[in-house]
Amino acid sequence: MKKVLYIWCVFALLAFVGCSSDKDDMEDDSLNEEVFLSQANLKPEFSKGYRSSRGQDTSYTDENNAEVTRDCNGVVKFVYYNNTPTNSRPRSPEQFVSTYLGVDLNANFKKYREEVDEYGNLHSWYRQYYKDVEVENHGYVFHSSKKDYRISSVNGSFLPVSNLDVVPAFSETTARKIYAKYLNLPLEYIGGPILYIVEFPLSAESDLWAPRLVYYLGVVGTEEIQYLSDEGQCYIDAKTGRILYVWPNYKH
Numbered sequence: 001m002k003k004v005l006y007i008w009c010v011f012a013l014l015a016f017v018g019c020s021s022d023k024d025d026m027e028d029d030s031l032n033e034e035v036f037l038s039q040a041n042l043k044p045e046f047s048k049g050y051r052s053s054r055g056q057d058t059s060y061t062d063e064n065n066a067e068v069t070r071d072c073n074g075v076v077k078f079v080y081y082n083n084t085p086t087n088s089r090p091r092s093p094e095q096f097v098s099t100y101l102g103v104d105l106n107a108n109f110k111k112y113r114e115e116v117d118e119y120g121n122l123h124s125w126y127r128q129y130y131k132d133v134e135v136e137n138h139g140y141v142f143h144s145s146k147k148d149y150r151i152s153s154v155n156g157s158f159l160p161v162s163n164l165d166v167v168p169a170f171s172e173t174t175a176r177k178i179y180a181k182y183l184n185l186p187l188e189y190i191g192g193p194i195l196y197i198v199e200f201p202l203s204a205e206s207d208l209w210a211p212r213l214v215y216y217l218g219v220v221g222t223e224e225i226q227y228l229s230d231e232g233q234c235y236i237d238a239k240t241g242r243i244l245y246v247w248p249n250y251k252h
Contacts (some may be wrong), residue, residue, distance in 0.1 A: 033174045036241035040178045044234070045204055046245045054209070064088040071157065076100045079154045089150040093124060093142045096151055101158055108158075109139060120146030130161040133213070136196040159199055161211045168195065168213060168238035175215040175236050182234075182243055183219065189227055191220035198235060200244060213238040218249050 055072025062068055065083040070076050079100070081089045090096040097105040105126075113125040121143060128138040140156030168175075176190040183189075193215035202208045214235040221227030232249020236242065 032170060033177070036170050036174055037177060037181060040181060040241055041243050042182070044243050044246050046200065047204075050200065050245055054207075073160075075158050075160070077155065077157055081150075081152050086148060086150055089152070091150060093126065093140070093151075096142065096154060097140075103158075116146075121152070122146070122149060126156075128158060130164060130197055130211075131166045133166045133195055133197050135159050135161060135211070136198050136216070159197070159211060161197060164197065164211055164213065165239075166195075166197070166213055168215070170238075170241060172215070174241070175217060175238070178236055178241055178243065179217045179234055183229070183231060185219065185227075189219050189221060190217055192217040193236070195238065196235075200235075212244070214244060 057069050057071055057077060058074075059067065059069045064081075064085065066088075067078070067080040067082070068076060069078040079096075090099065093109075093111075094105045097103060097109070101108075108128055108130070109126040110129055111124060111126050114123065116122055124142045124144070126139045126142070128135040138157050138159045140154055140158070142151055143153045144150060145152045172193050175193045176187055180187045180190050194217075196214055196216050197211050198214050199209050200212050200214075202210060215238050217234055217236065219227050219229055219232040228249060230248050231246040234246040235244040237244055
């Protein structure tokens with residue numbers, strides 16, 4: 001009996017040491033920083049055209065005379081209820097999201113702004129999130145009539161995300177160093193990063209797209225120098241350290 005107990009104690013100790021070691025490795029990013037810096041690419045994986053439309057939108061009028069527009073993936077972008085009977089209009093953003101997307105509002109979106117305009121109509125802005133990470137440039141604006149606060153129109157977008165690991169493989173500091181190396185700039189010029197979920201092709205040659213966990217970074221310059229560049233902003237894959245896409249940080 002003592003021998004069995006001893007074996008179990010040794011096993012538990014080894015398991016604890018192993019877990020502690022893994023935790024320390026995750027917290028001490030210096031252990032893998034050199035790996036990610038060494039394998040960082042010198043040319044972005046995707047061209048400036050990656051944001052271009054991948055297909056035509058589809059518009060139609062549904063059985064309630066609502067004008068609906070969906071993107072190439074079938075996800076709703078616009079709905080106008082101008083000719084829809086009041087009782088057939090959604091009562092709330094929760095009802096709209098459930099009806100048109102088949103998801104729960106609170107589990108997928110966060111309201112960040114709401115206002116009543118000069119005519120008394122209510123406008124509510126929601127951003128999409130997945131496991132508390134923002135899905136960049138996705139969300140909806142709900143416009144509600146002052147008469148009954150039923151929804152009168154909706155515009156926005158939604159990116160279906162599932163089974164995506166949102167824990168980055170390296171730290172924010174490493175991400176800044178990767179971009180600083182790419183631009184050959186001092187580290188203090190690199191601002192951010194912010195963790196986002198962004199949709200990208202599976203590869204430069206692929207027509208299949210999927211959500212990715214990315215770091216967004218930008219060149220910020222200093223108080224004395226406003227640094228403007230054709231490659232002033234970028235996405236870095238938060239799992240591989242690969243630079244995915246770069247674009248300017250100035251306005252024309």
